[in-house]
Amino acid sequence: MRPLIAGNWKMNKFSSDAALLAGGLAERRRGQGDPGCDILLCPPSILLSGVAAALADSAIALGAQDCHPAESGAHTGDISAALLADAGCAYVIVGHSERRTDHGETDALVKAKAEAALRHGLVAIVCVGETLDQRDGGRALDVVSRQIEGSLPDGAGAGNIVVAYEPVWAIGTGRTPTPDQIAEVHAHIRGALGMLDDGAGVRVLYGGSMKPDNAREILAIAHVNGGLIGGASLAVDDFWSICEAVA
Ligand code: PGA
Numbered sequence: 004m005r006p007l008i009a010g011n012w013k014m015n016k017f018s019s020d021a022a023l024l025a026g027g028l029a030e031r032r033r034g035q036g037d038p039g040c041d042i043l044l045c046p047p048s049i050l051l052s053g054v055a056a057a058l059a060d061s062a063i064a065l066g067a068q069d070c071h072p073a074e075s076g077a078h079t080g081d082i083s084a085a086l087l088a089d090a091g092c093a094y095v096i097v098g099h100s101e102r103r104t105d106h107g108e109t110d111a112l113v114k115a116k117a118e119a120a121l122r123h124g125l126v127a128i129v130c131v132g133e134t135l136d137q138r139d140g141g142r143a144l145d146v147v148s149r150q151i152e153g154s155l156p157d158g159a160g161a162g163n164i165v166v167a168y169e170p171v172w173a174i175g176t177g178r179t180p181t182p183d184q185i186a187e188v189h190a191h192i193r194g195a196l197g198m199l200d201d202g203a204g205v206r207v208l209y210g211g212s213m214k215p216d217n218a219r220e221i222l223a224i225a226h227v228n229g230g231l232i233g234g235a236s237l238a239v240d241d242f243w244s245i246c247e248a249v250a
Pocket of ligand 1: 011169173174175176210211212213231232233234235
């Protein structure tokens with residue numbers, strides 16, 4: 004399965020440095036060729052059109068970090084999946100733990116957002132992952148199962164969803180699970196995806212403090228089909244070297 008390396012810029016960058024970062028990556032992709040993975044950038048929504056311009060004809064895809072479940076209407080400050088598609092997005096992240104925490108997003112809401120994404124031809128990157136308390140309590144696999152069951156859209160399959168396993172305690176902390184811990188959860192997710200018709204083809208990304216110096220080891224773990232990268236997606240050299248680590 005072709006890996007996906009996705010950069011989640013979160014609430015970082017301004018228009019000038021966003022154009023430099025996206026443009027720099029587009030230039031690497033053109034100059035150095037295909038590193039062997041699909042590449043995706045998910046900037047803040049207000050930067051989407053500028054990043055889309057910087058990525059034109061680059062073979063790097065554009066995505067967003069969230070969408071609203073409704074089609075349109077009275078939802079001040081929100082952005083629909085239709086608007087994201089109109090802005091050139093091919094992907095949207097839904098259910099990131101920061102949104103589950105900051106905005107109280109439930110599995111049901113995440114599922115509705117993912118379904119809105121699918122209606123507009125976007126691939127939904129559905130995030131799951133346990134907190135440290137849940138892991139310490141031996142509940143990591145149960146939590147992830149419950150999130151998968153509750154958050155995946157109806158009609159999910161290899162062509163329209165990606166799952167990202169992001170242990171909450173590894174995000175932005177510099178701590179990563181051991182390779183055995185990652186392998187265990189990814190195998191578990193792969194098993195849970197068996198309920199889908201073509202679940203074997205759904206990409207399962209790892210996210211949480213993936214950096215140039217640990218990417219190769221993590222990306223080599225069975226059932227890890229790419230990465231969702233936060234901090235290390237904010238510099239051209241770091242992000243490109245993670246893309247190259249799939250080889
Ligand atoms: P991090 O973030 O790479 O900075 O840990 C990953 C994510 O939250 O998607």
